[in-house]
Structure formats: C-alpha cells, structure tokens
Amino acid sequence: MDRKTEVDVKRQKVREFLDRHCLAGILLTRQSSFSWYTAGGENFVAINSDSGASSILATPEKDYxxxxxxxxPRIQAEEAAGLGFELAQFEWYQPERKEQIIKDLTRGGTVATxxxxxxxxxxxxxxxxxxGEIGRYxxxxxxxxxxxSRVCQSLRVGVKESQIAGRLSESLLSKKIVPVVLLVGTDDRIEKFRHPIPTERRLVRYAMxxxxxxxxGLIVSMTRLVHLGRLPESLRKKHNAVVQVDATLISHTVPGNLIKEIFEKAVHSYRQVGFGDQWxxxxxxxxxxYATRDFKATSNSTHMVQENQAYAWNPSITGTKSEDTIIALPDKTEVITEIEDWPMIQTASIKRPDILQL
Known part of the structure; x- marks a missing residue:
C-alpha cells in the first residue's frame, strides 16, 4: 500500500466520522493526528509539544x-506532496488569520478538533x-x-546514566528515530523509582x-535490563515472575478480547507468581x-482489542520490568521490538527477554 492509497483509506474514515456527527470539518492540530492522516508525515518543530507546527482541516469535500x-514550504515539499492536500496559508505575524481561514473554508459550519x-x-x-503502518512499525x-542492544552490550562499570542515555539517543537519532521517553536507572535507583530519569550516577552492577x-508518528516502547556479573537469587526470582505476567498479557492480546479481562488475568498472574500487590x-x-499509550488498561476499561492494533504492556515488580511493543494480527500476536540473540526465558506460552548478564 503506497502513501496516497493509505491516505485515501483514512480520508474515507474521517469523512464518515464527519457525516456521523454532522460536522463541516475537523481541525487536526496534534502531531499524532498529522502523522496518522498523512501516512507518516511529520509536522513537529518542538519535540516536547503535542501540537504540530502546521494543521490539517479535513472537510467532507477537501482536505487543507x-x-x-x-x-x-517544507510541509508541502517533504511531508504532504502528492497526497491531495490544498494549502491555506497565513503570515506568521498574523496568527489570528488562521481562525478566519477555517471559518471561510467551512462556510461557518461546525468544526470539531x-x-x-x-x-x-x-x-x-x-x-x-x-x-503500510505495520510495515513502518x-x-x-x-x-x-x-x-x-548495542548500547546494552557496551555497558561497563563506571559509565554514567546520562552517558548511557546519550549513547542511545545518538544511535536512534542517526536513524531519524526520536526518543520521546528515555529512562535510565542503575543499581538501587531501579528499586526506588519506577521512572528513573538519567542522572550522573555511575553503573556498578545493574542497569535498566x-x-x-x-x-x-508511530511509537514503540521497550525495556531491557543488564547485570554485570552473576544475578542475585532475589532478582532472578522477581524477573522470572514478571515475565510470566508479561506473557499472560501478550498471549491474551487477541482481536476481540476485552481489555478489562486481559487486565484481570494479569492481576491474577501477579498473585500466582507470589507478588500479588505489585500491580x-x-x-x-x-x-x-501514535501515542506512548492511547489508553492504559484497568478493570474498568471498556475497550476491546482490535485487529492489527498495537499494544505495549509493561508489568513490573520492584527492581525489574518486562516491556515490548506488539501487534494483535488476525492470526498471531507479533512482538516487533524483539532483539536477535538476546537471552530469553521460556514461559508457559511464549518467550520473554531475560536480564542480559555481562
């Protein structure tokens, strides 16, 4: 499927949405919406903003x-060329013109965002x-x-958390991949904090x-753990347990399954492996x-797994964690962030990543 065909498929979905809600248009301002609708275009300047630097106005007749x-000039030339969008431009020093342009193009009708x-x-x-999205993903x-994997294999005693983060950022950005979340924790910080932002701490034995x-616009999430030397038995027990929970989540992420039921199975799995309250x-x-998480699973979730929908489960037990990105295909659930030659643990259903020992 080429980009133009993909955009046409999405255009039909949006026009049905407009018709269903009797709308004259919808204004897409989020980076995620722009990337989705343009089949991979990127309209960001500031990485740390949800909003893009350009917007799309989708109407029942045309897209602008x-x-x-x-x-x-850049958006037209590099992000949306040949995709059927018409430019409606205003001068940077007249931002108030944007609202009037939208009103004129929709003849004053109701516009959602x-x-x-x-x-x-x-x-x-x-x-x-x-x-097309599955291929890019x-x-x-x-x-x-x-x-x-390359960064994990390079870890040695004394490297700073900030240096680990820098190495991974360099490797990703050289491929035009942007790290929108990057956490690095070492040793006792992994025990203390679920979200350890990188500090100047130096690695002694254990890194996450x-x-x-x-x-x-697509986002993958993953976690890997590295230990220098033999694993303590307490950590081995915890990691063996958390991958069992992860395997439960992944193996039940099948089109048609209810999210609340998958969540409840995970809670039950925590109890089975002896860490009942860790969830x-x-x-x-x-x-x-197109988001780090479109929604987080709970026992009250009303969503159902859709065919070809992506998930990133991240069960944790204090001091360890298991996380990959998967796609619920019609015939299987595919892990798309697997690392070749990474040590794995065989659970009752699938293999999950072990802690790399160097």
Whole structure:
C-alpha cells in the first residue's frame, strides 16, 4: 500500500466520522493526528509539544493544510506532496488569520478538533493499523531494538546514566528515530523509582534502559535490563515472575478480547507468581501506536482489542520490568521490538527477554 492509497483509506474514515456527527470539518492540530492522516508525515518543530507546527482541516469535500508561511514550504515539499492536500496559508505575524481561514473554508459550519469533546472517539479511527503502518512499525521496532542492544552490550562499570542515555539517543537519532521517553536507572535507583530519569550516577552492577521511540508518528516502547556479573537469587526470582505476567498479557492480546479481562488475568498472574500487590505500584500499559499509550488498561476499561492494533504492556515488580511493543494480527500476536540473540526465558506460552548478564 503506497502513501496516497493509505491516505485515501483514512480520508474515507474521517469523512464518515464527519457525516456521523454532522460536522463541516475537523481541525487536526496534534502531531499524532498529522502523522496518522498523512501516512507518516511529520509536522513537529518542538519535540516536547503535542501540537504540530502546521494543521490539517479535513472537510467532507477537501482536505487543507493550514500553515503559516514559515512551515508551509517544507510541509508541502517533504511531508504532504502528492497526497491531495490544498494549502491555506497565513503570515506568521498574523496568527489570528488562521481562525478566519477555517471559518471561510467551512462556510461557518461546525468544526470539531482532535483535542475537543470528540477527541477520544476520533483517535479510535487509528487503532487498527493499515498494511503500510505495520510495515513502518516493524522497521521501527527492529531498528530501535538494534540500538538498545548495542548500547546494552557496551555497558561497563563506571559509565554514567546520562552517558548511557546519550549513547542511545545518538544511535536512534542517526536513524531519524526520536526518543520521546528515555529512562535510565542503575543499581538501587531501579528499586526506588519506577521512572528513573538519567542522572550522573555511575553503573556498578545493574542497569535498566527504557525507551519510547518515534518515527513517522508511530511509537514503540521497550525495556531491557543488564547485570554485570552473576544475578542475585532475589532478582532472578522477581524477573522470572514478571515475565510470566508479561506473557499472560501478550498471549491474551487477541482481536476481540476485552481489555478489562486481559487486565484481570494479569492481576491474577501477579498473585500466582507470589507478588500479588505489585500491580498497584505502576500501570500495566495498554494500547499504543501514535501515542506512548492511547489508553492504559484497568478493570474498568471498556475497550476491546482490535485487529492489527498495537499494544505495549509493561508489568513490573520492584527492581525489574518486562516491556515490548506488539501487534494483535488476525492470526498471531507479533512482538516487533524483539532483539536477535538476546537471552530469553521460556514461559508457559511464549518467550520473554531475560536480564542480559555481562
């Protein structure tokens, strides 16, 4: 499926959404929405912003790129060329013109946004991935995994957490992959904090690397653990337990299954492996794709696994964690962030990553 065909498929979904809600248009301002609708285009300037530097106005008849004169040339040439978008431009020093342009193009009709009351429903249009998205996602998972593996293999006593983060950032960015979340913890910080942002601490024995990496708007999430020398028995027990929980989550992520039931199975798995209350200390993950998580699973979740939908589960037991990105295909659940030659643990259902010992 080429980009133009993919955009046409999504355009039909959006127009059905507009018709269903009697809308004259919907304004897409989020980076995630832009990337989804343009089949991998990127409209960001600031990495740390949810909003893009240009927007899309989708109407029942046409789609428009709404952009100031700074961003318009690049967006047209590099992100949306040949995809059927018409440019509506305003001068950067007249931002108030944007609102008037939208009003004129929709003849004053009702316009929704991807940040308004219909945002959650609109985001569900992207849950089931296209053939093109699955191909891009596989590339992203493979290349992110290779970067993580290379950095993990390089770890030695004395390296700073910030240096580990720098090595991974360099490897990813050289492939045009942006780390939107990057956590590195060493030794006792892994026990103390579920989200250890990198510090100047130096590695002694144990390291955890967590990354959410983005390209074409798609985001993969993964965690890997490295231990220098023999594993303590207490850590071995915890990691063997957490991968069992992860295997439960992954093996039940099948199209048609209810998220709340998958979550409840994970809670039961925590009890079975002897760590019954650990699920309370951190969320277990959930659906992903164009967000680090579209939603997080709970016992009250109303969602159902869709065909070709991506998930990133991340069960944890204090001091260890298991996380990969998967796609619930019609005939199997595929892990797209697997690392070749990484040590694995065979659970009752699938293999999950072990702690790398160097």
């Amino acid at each position: 790129l709404i952009s100031d004169n700074i961003e318009a 991807d940040t308004g009351p219909l945002a959650d429903e609109f985001s569900q249009l992207r849950y089931s991935l296209t053939e 596989r590339w992203l998972g493979k290349n992110t995994g290779e970067s993580v 690397i967590v990354v959410c990496a983005r390209r074409w 309370r200390l951190h969320h277990q993950g959930g659906a992903t794709g």
